[in-house]
Amino acid sequence: MRRRAETVAALIRPYAEQMDEEERFAPEVLELLASSAVWRSVHGERAGAARLGDQCRWIEAIATSCTSTAVLVQSQLTVGHTLELSGGPEVQGLLDGMRDGVIWGWGLTEPDAGSDILGMTTTARREGSDFVIRGSKRFISNAGMAAYYLVFARTSSERSSRSLSAFVVPAATRGMSVGRYEKKMGLRASRTGDLVVDDVRVPASALVGEPGSGFALAINTLRWSRPLIGAVSLGVARGAFAELASQVAPDPAALKRLADVEQARGHQLADLLTQLAAASALLYEVADRVDADGTLPPMWRASAAKAFCSDTAMRIASTAAELAGPNGVSERSRLGRYFRDAKVLQIFEGTNQIQKNAILRELLEADLARLGTARI
Numbered sequence: 001m002r003r004r005a006e007t008v009a010a011l012i013r014p015y016a017e018q019m020d021e022e023e024r025f026a027p028e029v030l031e032l033l034a035s036s037a038v039w040r041s042v043h044g045e046r047a048g049a050a051r052l053g054d055q056c057r058w059i060e061a062i063a064t065s066c067t068s069t070a071v072l073v074q075s076q077l078t079v080g081h082t083l084e085l086s087g088g089p090e091v092q093g094l095l096d097g098m099r100d101g102v103i104w105g106w107g108l109t110e111p112d113a114g115s116d117i118l119g120m121t122t123t124a125r126r127e128g129s130d131f132v133i134r135g136s137k138r139f140i141s142n143a144g145m146a147a148y149y150l151v152f153a154r155t156s157s158e159r160s161s162r163s164l165s166a167f168v169v170p171a172a173t174r175g176m177s178v179g180r181y182e183k184k185m186g187l188r189a190s191r192t193g194d195l196v197v198d199d200v201r202v203p204a205s206a207l208v209g210e211p212g213s214g215f216a217l218a219i220n221t222l223r224w225s226r227p228l229i230g231a232v233s234l235g236v237a238r239g240a241f242a243e244l245a246s247q248v249a250p251d252p253a254a255l256k257r258l259a260d261v262e263q264a265r266g267h268q269l270a271d272l273l274t275q276l277a278a279a280s281a282l283l284y285e286v287a288d289r290v291d292a293d294g295t296l297p298p299m300w301r302a303s304a305a306k307a308f309c310s311d312t313a314m315r316i317a318s319t320a321a322e323l324a325g326p327n328g329v330s331e332r333s334r335l336g337r338y339f340r341d342a343k344v345l346q347i348f349e350g351t352n353q354i355q356k357n358a359i360l361r362e363l364l365e366a367d368l369a370r371l372g373t374a375r376i
């Protein structure tokens, strides 16, 4: 599987810089994802068959070539996981569509609701056999490109974990539109935009899971999707390290000079490699344990993987840009793109500050003192 993922990644690689510059996916890359059966492989052949470790390996490989493409794949796996968690029979048809490459957007964040999900003000009001959804969403990946959105909305005015619900909304539904697109520093080929949800009427069957289950669906999806962002980050870290190594140690003689003479630079390279190995060990320990146990990871593990891998990506991309000298900031080098993408990875899917809050909250609940000594 890893070899197949690396082959696809190598085919995507030539498009990455141009897509970054043009701020859009090349049709060839979308075609490649479909023709290489990537969607079918990553989603699993049937419900419940998806393996987090395999998904991470696919995404990591693709991110070494192109972060935006890796995030496109990650975003589909995020929606797919929410649909699977909701468990309704109707989601099987939707998941089959995803296996055929139908693109979705995951609509949770709003201008005043991201870190604080319960700040959400988009509402879904029951009218006869329909729901009417009204509000707006902010920073939604694949805006304008998706055929469907999973829209989270408030179905109760209380501020409680039972006040949100999730709805399947076809992008073409009357009242759905894209407000504006973000021009971003990183992840530039990945479209990010605001969604305007203006009295959008959907049938009651558009409700995903039980009424009031939206908060639990979102949180439990993050327990799966945060390691996936860890995998995107690991791919960026690996790509930046490989690019740096090719620049500062293009041959054995140059590497020997770093080890024997230019040791200050050599030690930095050694530190980066150590951090890369640590990030990889943490991520796959989390993902492979999920697959072995058949249960979602505790949130603190998912958050630790996301935060550590994206911080590692940032550290490696930043140090790599410095060590490469002027080449590190040249438009001709990939290092600048890795650096810009790594910054976004620290911020989305919950900022790394929010990940640390999640880690602390669960450590407190699980008895911090005991965890200090027991095998974690």
Ligand SMILES: Cc1cc2nc3c(=O)[nH]c(=O)nc-3n(C[C@H](O)[C@H](O)[C@H](O)COP(=O)(O)OP(=O)(O)OC[C@H]3O[C@@H](n4cnc5c(N)ncnc54)[C@H](O)[C@@H]3O)c2cc1C
Residues within 6 Å of the ligand: 075, 105, 106, 107, 108, 109, 112, 113, 114, 115, 116, 138, 139, 140, 141, 142, 184, 187, 192, 344, 347, 348, 349, 350, 351, 352, 353, 354, 357
């Ligand atoms: C490129 C991109 C793509 C995205 N795609 C999607 C998508 O597809 N779907 C979707 O729903 N969302 C998406 N998002 C939104 C993203 O997940 C949120 O922007 C992110 O989680 C941060 O939330 P926020 O915007 O509310 O930030 P804010 O909460 O406004 O954060 C601002 C700052 O305050 C800090 N902060 C806030 N609360 C705390 C706290 N309690 N303790 C410590 N520090 C705190 C944060 O760490 C941050 O530094 C995307 C964002 C980006 C940039």
